[in-house]
Amino acid sequence: MIRVVHYINQFFGQIGGEEKAGVAPKLVEGTVGPGMLIDRLLGERGKVVATVICGDNYFAENPEQVAAEIVPLIEAYKPDLFIAGPAFNAGRYGVACGEICKRVRERLKITAVTGMFPENPAVDLYRRHAYIIETGNSAVGMAKAMPKMVSLACKLLSGERPGTPREEGYIPRGFKETIVTDRLAAERAIELLLKKMRGETFETEITFPELDLVSPAPPIADLKNATIALITEGGLVPKDNPDNIESSRATRWGKYSVDELRDLGCHKFMSIHRGFDTTFVNEDCNRLLPVDVIYDMEREGLFKRTFPFFFATTGVATTIDNARKIGRGIATDLAEAGISGAIVAAT
Amino acid sequence: MRLEMNYFDVKRVEFGRKTQYSGGLLTINREELIEFLSGDPRIASMDIAVAHPGERVRIANILEITEARIKGDDDHYYPGMLGPIYRAGEGVTNVLRGTAIFEIGAIQGLYGGLIDMADDGALLTIHSKTINVCLVTKPAQGVDPAEYGYALKRAGLTASVYLAKVTKSMKSDEVEVFDLERPAGTLSNLPRVGYLFQLHSHGESREPFIYGENSRRYYPTILHPNEVLDGAIVCCHYNISTSIKNSTYSIVNHPVILGLSRRHGKEVDFRGVVISPEPTSLAEISRTSMMAAGLLKNTLKVDGVIITKEGGGHTDVDLMENCNACEGLGIKTVLIDNEWLGLDGAGEFPLLACSPTADAIVSVGNMDAIVDLPAMDRVIGGQNLSDFVSSLQGRIALPLRFIPNGISQAGFTYLSTEIR
Numbered sequence: 001m002i003r004v005v006h007y008i009n010q011f012f013g014q015i016g017g018e019e020k021a022g023v024a025p026k027l028v029e030g031t032v033g034p035g036m037l038i039d040r041l042l043g044e045r046g047k048v049v050a051t052v053i054c055g056d057n058y059f060a061e062n063p064e065q066v067a068a069e070i071v072p073l074i075e076a077y078k079p080d081l082f083i084a085g086p087a088f089n090a091g092r093y094g095v096a097c098g099e100i101c102k103r104v105r106e107r108l109k110i111t112a113v114t115g116m117f118p119e120n121p122a123v124d125l126y127r128r129h130a131y132i133i134e135t136g137n138s139a140v141g142m143a144k145a146m147p148k149m150v151s152l153a154c155k156l157l158s159g160e161r162p163g164t165p166r167e168e169g170y171i172p173r174g175f176k177e178t179i180v181t182d183r184l185a186a187e188r189a190i191e192l193l194l195k196k197m198r199g200e201t202f203e204t205e206i207t208f209p210e211l212d213l214v215s216p217a218p219p220i221a222d223l224k225n226a227t228i229a230l231i232t233e234g235g236l237v238p239k240d241n242p243d244n245i246e247s248s249r250a251t252r253w254g255k256y257s258v259d260e261l262r263d264l265g266c267h268k269f270m271s272i273h274r275g276f277d278t279t280f281v282n283e284d285c286n287r288l289l290p291v292d293v294i295y296d297m298e299r300e301g302l303f304k305r306t307f308p309f310f311f312a313t314t315g316v317a318t319t320i321d322n323a324r325k326i327g328r329g330i331a332t333d334l335a336e337a338g339i340s341g342a343i344v345a346a347t
Numbered sequence: 348m349r350l351e352m353n354y355f356d357v358k359r360v361e362f363g364r365k366t367q368y369s370g371g372l373l374t375i376n377r378e379e380l381i382e383f384l385s386g387d388p389r390i391a392s393m394d395i396a397v398a399h400p401g402e403r404v405r406i407a408n409i410l411e412i413t414e415a416r417i418k419g420d421d422d423h424y425y426p427g428m429l430g431p432i433y434r435a436g437e438g439v440t441n442v443l444r445g446t447a448i449f450e451i452g453a454i455q456g457l458y459g460g461l462i463d464m465a466d467d468g469a470l471l472t473i474h475s476k477t478i479n480v481c482l483v484t485k486p487a488q489g490v491d492p493a494e495y496g497y498a499l500k501r502a503g504l505t506a507s508v509y510l511a512k513v514t515k516s517m518k519s520d521e522v523e524v525f526d527l528e529r530p531a532g533t534l535s536n537l538p539r540v541g542y543l544f545q546l547h548s549h550g551e552s553r554e555p556f557i558y559g560e561n562s563r564r565y566y567p568t569i570l571h572p573n574e575v576l577d578g579a580i581v582c583c584h585y586n587i588s589t590s591i592k593n594s595t596y597s598i599v600n601h602p603v604i605l606g607l608s609r610r611h612g613k614e615v616d617f618r619g620v621v622i623s624p625e626p627t628s629l630a631e632i633s634r635t636s637m638m639a640a641g642l643l644k645n646t647l648k649v650d651g652v653i654i655t656k657e658g659g660g661h662t663d664v665d666l667m668e669n670c671n672a673c674e675g676l677g678i679k680t681v682l683i684d685n686e687w688l689g690l691d692g693a694g695e696f697p698l699l700a701c702s703p704t705a706d707a708i709v710s711v712g713n714m715d716a717i718v719d720l721p722a723m724d725r726v727i728g729g730q731n732l733s734d735f736v737s738s739l740q741g742r743i744a745l746p747l748r749f750i751p752n753g754i755s756q757a758g759f760t761y762l763s764t765e766i767r
Contacts, residue, residue: 128693164765164767165766165767172766172767173767174693174695176686176692176697176766177692177713177716177764177767178712178713178716178747178763179762180470180471180761180762181761183761184761185683185709185755185760185762186601186602186603186683186757186758186759187602188709189603189681189683190603190607192681192707192709193540193652194614194615194651196651196681197538197650197651202707204706205710205764206686206710206764208697316660317660317687317699319687319694319695320696321694321695
């Protein structure tokens with residue numbers, strides 16, 4: 001028999017509305033409110049052994065700590081399955097459902113399922129941590145959502161592989177799985193082309209997220225008094241690679257002395273980049289980062305000063321998330337140092 | 348332009364006294380073939396092994412794959428590479444269908460692939476269904492990796508023609524005719540489609556050859572589909588992972604070209620192929636994409652095109668620029684590409700470049716996905732795979748991008764991805 005613990009907020013727990021949103025977690029044996037629907041759907045297969053009720057504000061004020069308090073309450077009932085909500089479009093309730101599902105899965109290693117309206121802000125926070133069944137935006141959607149939650153939970157418990165989001169009704173978790181189809185990719189491409197040419201609706205297999213467009217900074221107004229920094233994604237690091245910059249798919253960046261690069265060059269530095277032939281760079285680092293020319297220009301008075309450090313990372317197959325993080329890190333450092341402009345030597 | 352493809356279906360390959368083909372059995376005199384292929388100072392040693400579909404065999408360090416072929420009315424193939432320059436795509440060609448020739452070797456700097464002939468791994472590549480004749484070589488001491496690659500190329504192509512020669516003057520199991528000519532007026536109601544074939548062109552040992560010349564020497568050029576199916580283009584890039592290049596096998600059996608050729612006159616009017624290099628600077632890419640789209644629109648006069656890329660993330664830029672240029676001229680465009688989604692498939696950005704015009708893309712899988720392969724009884728091609736897997740005998744886990752034609756950029760794979 002499947003033992004279920006169910007989580008709901010003060011409203012569905014029949015304690016009260018917004019005025020009772022501050023109530024502390026409380027445990028009730030058996031079902032309360034929507035838990036009865038779970039019992040009915042499970043029938044002979046199992047039942048709700050306990051219900052945890054917590055005020056939305058109480059949880060939202062200190063989510064991590066409250067979640068850590070609630071997990072042992074759940075554990076005491078030795079459940080096979082944890083069901084939270086559904087939270088519909090309620091933001092604080094959604095966070096509570098998501099956070100507890102996440103912890104229950106991590107700590108108790110049991111199946112956890114919840115339900116939310118796709119625009120609930122908690123969806124983005126937790127869709128990777130638990131299956132979230134898509135619901136309507138209010139409690140009117142209960143009768144539709146709960147059967148999907150229970151059915152998916154039972155599938156997960158039996159070890160059966162769940163279907164696609166569309167088949168099961170869950171919100172895409174942000175994963176794409178590689179699968180074996182029954183048609184050659186080339187054949188699928190030809191069929192897709194003919195559909196597109198006939199003006200029929202067609203479905204792409206790859207979609208893109210929205211991208212930021214970065215507008216370039218305005219030109220430096222007073223170049224004569226400017227400080228210029230050097231940056232490269234060419235993997236130029238000291239030979240012992242003290243910051244463990246990856247040779248591809250980088251997650252890190254380093255900050256090194258321009259003077260040392262000028263004086264010691266390829267005695268001290270080398271490119272660890274795996275996306276191009278580094279032979280010529282490793283013969284003379286100026287071929288990647290033109291320190292020689294920069295100092296000439298500084299001497300000629302084209303600008304005032306070369307920033308004494310250069311920044312390096314490896315730009316090959318880097319994920320955009322990591323590239324953003326690296327870019328922000330370097331830009332913050334430069335902004336704090338009051339740099340007027342930077343030259344990025346790309347490979 | 349009429350090409351008659353004579354298929355000789357190989358059901359089994361065995362070693363024997365005389366190299367011959369009879370009733371589905373290909374017999375190879377191993378010593379004679381080794382002797383015939385040896386003598387290149389860049390290769391230290393060579394052995395030949397055979398793996399059949401379903402056998403519990405793992406094949407490692409695969410650097411290139413080709414197929415046994417010869418012209419029916421002459422003794423050569425691969426014009427400009429192995430044979431003299433002649434126009435591919437006409438006359439008669441004999442093919443030992445069902446076999447593949449694997450060029451195998453391990454050397455620092457080259458990244459070979461791995462294929463299992465049974466179990467889970469066999470689902471990932473079409474080459475678990477071909478009978479694979481493996482040329483297992485060792486590089487000469489100190490040889491330059493690119494030179495080693497060229498030596499393997501010569502050996503692989505020579506073996507291809509040597510083996511196919513056994514079919515000379517025999518009757519084939521099946522004949523397929525490739526000819527785009529149709530009586531006047533019969534094509535007028537069919538959608539006019541083309542294929543834009545991007546070829547890697549990133550320098551020494553990183554580019555295929557067209558009629559014996561590096562892809563970087565070419566600007567976008569029209570080829571008759573038959574030319575591609577008949578050996579005009581040969582994979583010659585060894586300094587690029589096996590699974591992110593088009594093997595010669597996938598070029599002469601190109602699934603997009605075959606698919607469109609076989610639909611020609613019935614579902615589509617297949618107008619031709621444009622090949623285009625993948626240059627290294629954006630200015631050049633703008634130029635090649637403009638020219639390729641122009642050839643498709645105004646010379647081939649197509650209304651729809653499929654574009655495929657070859658190579659790593661850099662070439663996503665070529666793919667998107669070509670897509671923009673084609674859609675910009677009103678050509679409906681479909682792309683084929685592999686995704687980069689990280690080990691768990693959770694990456695947010697599937698490609699290294701994107702464009703709002705790229706609204707119809709077929710996925711050939713997440714190249715980063717980890718595949719778990721059970722132990723096999725026998726390993727061909729060495730006990731290690733480049734610098735990645737320490738021992739190949741037992742259970743191994745490795746990224747999909749190590750499986751040749753796993754993520755086949757030419758579309759020669761059953762893989763895709765699914766949102767979960």
